[in-house]
Amino acid sequence: MTVLVQLTPPWTPEAETAHLGDLLALARSRTGDDRQRLLLAITTLCEANPPAEELSEVLGEVLLMLAHQVERDVRRILAERLAKADWAPHALVNMLALDEIEIARPILASSPMLQDDDLIVVLVQATIEHQIEVARRPSLSGRVADTIIDRAEPATLTALASNRTAEISPDGVRRLVEHSRRIAALRAPLTRHPRLTDALAEQLYQWVGTALRQAIGARFQIDDSHLDTSVQQAVDKAFGDSPLALASVESTEFEESERRLIAKLHAADQLRPSYLVRAVREKRLNLFVHGLAALGGFSVAEVRGALNAGSPEAIYYACSAVGIDRAVFVAMINEIRLLNDGAPGTYGAQVWLRGSISAASAARAFRALAHDNAVAKV
Structure with a gap:
């Protein structure tokens, strides 16, 4: 019986020089195919010889740059190969984790770098x-x-x-x-x-x-x-x-859960204006209220008062104060009205058409309107 054995060629300085020469040739190429080959070749090299800690940052930047330039099928292969690698560059793993789900899945399931x-x-x-x-x-x-x-x-x-x-x-x-x-x-x-x-x-x-x-x-x-x-x-x-009593208890517990979530995100510096826009799109108005209050340093009562006002002016200033782009405000306020029985009303000028306003000025304007609303209710 004949047994076939695949032998790995012994390492020699000449072989190493030839291999590095191939990588340099790929690096000089501008074609997409060569970029993909370079990315996978460097990954193979790192799998065989995990990089030393002092080199990982440089390699990470190179791999991250290449990963941004290759097609999704190559990123999917890369994610599968890096899923269990304890040497994988942190920034690259995070990029793949936020990629489309077929690429992100192996990283989210297994990567020790996350x-x-x-x-x-x-x-x-x-x-x-x-x-x-x-x-x-x-x-x-x-x-x-x-x-x-x-x-x-x-x-x-x-x-x-x-x-x-x-x-x-x-x-x-x-x-x-x-x-x-x-x-x-x-x-x-x-x-x-x-x-x-x-x-x-x-x-x-x-x-x-x-x-x-x-x-x-x-x-x-x-x-x-x-x-x-x-x-x-x-x-x-x-x-x-x-x-109705049971529904009231459930509603209170759910809102408290959302308040805790916002508090944790804010404490971890993970709360962003885009998250508030997304909360409205996902029809989670309480999440928006607590998030806007936390980001702006407002009280929840002030934000709710603005949401129920006859004019959207106050809520516009609150949104501007936390960095929500005025370009998305009109669509967002329309979605809020659908969730909030038509409030805020349509009375008053469309202040978002007047141009941009600084965050500090917007916060002052919001607080002044919130104070006026509170006085009017007394």
């Missing part, structure tokens, strides 16, 4: 598909898990609840159980969650179906008939027969 702050940026800036991949990431930290829970996106919450390795705090599990009251998809993974306690199981039992009640009863050795009676008594005592 830190908590990087993952939180993905949660804030990227698509829901990116957010789901973050929630599925093995051994996800408690800080990132809390951010996911604060954001309260149903699909991302469900992915987190299904992630058995995520470091979810006891309070985080409690909040997931609370969210499962309105998000049915959360209930099944929570019944199997290793951090579900007896007390939380009884709470979850209140709003699951028959099959999941049986699963909870079997896992926690609960007497279903006894718990059914206890649950009904607790519900009657807390809410009576009024569905």
Whole structure:
């Protein structure tokens, strides 16, 4: 029997010189194909000989520049090859993590270079598909898990609840159980969650179906008939027969979750004007209110007063004060009116047509109008 063995040529100075000569030739070329070959050749070289720490910054800049110039198929291959590399340049990994989802997926799932702050940026800036991949990431930290829970996106919450390795705090599990009251998809993974306690199981039992009640009863050795009676008594005592009371509690809890999210983003210097615009587009008006108040140093009451005023002038000044471009204001205020029963009204001049205004001047104008509104209500 003949056995074929592929031998790796021994390293020689001449071979190394020839290899470097090939890289230099590719570097001098201006064609797209050669740029792609150069990018993958440097990656192969780094895989074989991970760069020393003092060289990684230079290599990172080169690879980042090349990655910006190549086609998506090459970026996808690059992401797959860098997904588990502990030498990969941090800036390049972050760029790939925010790329379209087919490119970002292996990076989000496995890259050891992504830190908590990087993952939180993905949660804030990227698509829901990116957010789901973050929630599925093995051994996800408690800080990132809390951010996911604060954001309260149903699909991302469900992915987190299904992630058995995520470091979810006891309070985080409690909040997931609370969210499962309105998000049915959360209930099944929570019944199997290793951090579900007896007390939380009884709470979850209140709003699951028959099959999941049986699963909870079997896992926690609960007497279903006894718990059914206890649950009904607790519900009657807390809410009576009024569905409006239950809805009010859920609304208050949801707004508090959004307030905590804004506070965390602001403390981490991750809150941006673009996030407020996105919040309006996603029909999350409370998130916009708390975000605008935090960025501008305004009170929530002042922002709500501006949103309910007869004129959009005050809310325009507040938006200008935090850096929201006046070019997007008209579209944004129209979306706000759809979410806020038509307010603010259309009375007054269209001040956004007068030209740009400094952030400091806009903040002063907003506070003056907010004060006038407060005095008028007294």
